[in-house]
Amino acid sequence: MAWFAREFISVPDDRKDQVVFKWPDRAIRHLSRVVVDADETALFVRSGAVIATLGPGRHRIDAEALPGLGAVVDTLTGGNYYRAELYFVASREFTGIPFGGRLTDITDPVSHQVVSLRAYGEFALTVRDAARLIVSLVGTADLADARRIREWSAALLLKSLKVAVARGIAGGEWSVLGVSAQLPVIETAVVADANRMLFDYGLRIARLGDLDITLVPEDSHRLKQLAKDRTYIDLVGDFQRYAAGELALGAGAGMAAGSPGADARLATGLGFAALQQFSPAPPPWHETTPVPVQHDQVCGACGAHAAPHARFCAECGAGLGARVCAQCGAGVAARARFCAACGHPTNEDAPTG
Structure with a gap:
């Protein structure tokens, strides 16, 4: 039975997925059959050198057919065995x-x-x-x-x-x-x-x-956070304001996590209050200095309008400033009862200097 068990040598079905399969027995019987599949190559190796190569097909192990095997005949067995390693190498992908x-x-x-x-x-x-x-x-x-x-x-x-x-x-x-x-x-x-x-x-x-x-x-999170920080700093203009914003959001989120409902709104408000401490306050609108309004002069002789700093009327040549409104300082026509600039009665007009 042993002779028949070793008559055919091939790669077992459960080893077909291996790149290299080594036949476990170094003693290979003379006239055994080696079956090499279409996507395989069989090699006999002795002392680190390849002494015979078999392509696809059925091969009879015989020194006459494979001259290289003559160097590995086991003389102790009367030439019935070859002492060599047999490898099957798959050529498929x-x-x-x-x-x-x-x-x-x-x-x-x-x-x-x-x-x-x-x-x-x-x-x-x-x-x-x-x-x-x-x-x-x-x-x-x-x-x-x-x-x-x-x-x-x-x-x-x-x-x-x-x-x-x-x-x-x-x-x-x-x-x-x-x-x-x-x-x-x-x-x-x-x-x-x-x-x-x-x-x-x-x-x-x-x-x-x-x-x-x-x-x-952890490195992915760190780089993404850094990229976000740089983008936000570019948007707000400086690191101090960005840090204040992060403090506000962090404070609000942290407190809200443990305080539902109204406490959450309070936490968010506290966070934005922290942001306002670091944000420059806008200039108060009510502290602006009013710009004085300069009115046109009115010729006391003919009633024509003249520029604020004109000394003579361009219509009649009379000297300007004959009458000046005591309320707004505008020139008043000679026969006018009220100032054309502010409506103040002309009987209180200041005399010209």
């Missing part, structure tokens, strides 16, 4: 692999605040060169662990993302609050940088998906 975590602490060039960024997303991974992948990772990574290659690729991708984001923000190209608008540019740069690191390992990141770069919640 693996999508929806999650990655993410904390990026870095960085100074926002706009607000000059030190904040922490984090990123989350998914990526698609594919094998570019199966032999290079196996040779590069044998001895350095546990390829029997199904999660190892995905987690290792995700770590490299996150490292590339840290470098790209830190470079863009520190260089003044992006602001922290506006970094989400740069996601297409970031994705292109990160994929290119990560693939340069993965090239020597025979891996390639095809694309990113659902990438999101955010601030930690």
Whole structure:
């Protein structure tokens, strides 16, 4: 039964989602059949070197058909077994692999605040060169662990993302609050940088998906509050008046939170009273100095009107100011009974000087 159990070697159905599957037995029976699916490559490895490669199909394990296997014949078994590691490497694209975590602490060039960024997303991974992948990772990574290659690729991708984001923000190209608008540019740069690191390992990141770069919640609240403060200060003109307004609103809201009904209105009133203490009072309207009204002169000879400072009448040439109203000082016509400027009786007119 053991012979039949090992006659066919293939990737179990429950391991088809692995990038690399390592056959658990290093002793491979002569004339066994290796079944390689259409999206797989099988590799025999000995001492860190690939000695034979099998493409899709059914293959009989025979040193004559696979000359490289002749070097790993187990002589102790009479040539019935080969001593080698057998790996199956999937060539299809693996999508929806999650990655993410904390990026870095960085100074926002706009607000000059030190904040922490984090990123989350998914990526698609594919094998570019199966032999290079196996040779590069044998001895350095546990390829029997199904999660190892995905987690290792995700770590490299996150490292590339840290470098790209830190470079863009520190260089003044992006602001922290506006970094989400740069996601297409970031994705292109990160994929290119990560693939340069993965090239020597025979891996390639095809694309990113659902990438999101955010601030930690406390930093996000702090920057939004700072942006609001700056906008309000620009509106009111100075920090003192803005601080007074914040004091008023804070006092009103705080007191109203614990005092419903009339107490809430009282708290709001107290808050605005605090605002008025810091606000400059407008000038009182009733303290303005009235501007004296200068009336036209009236010629005492002909009754014509003349400018306030004229010395002679422009109509008849007579000297002005023959009669002056005792009430308002305007010139009065010779035969007038009342002042034309204020209506005061002319019998009390002051004589001209």
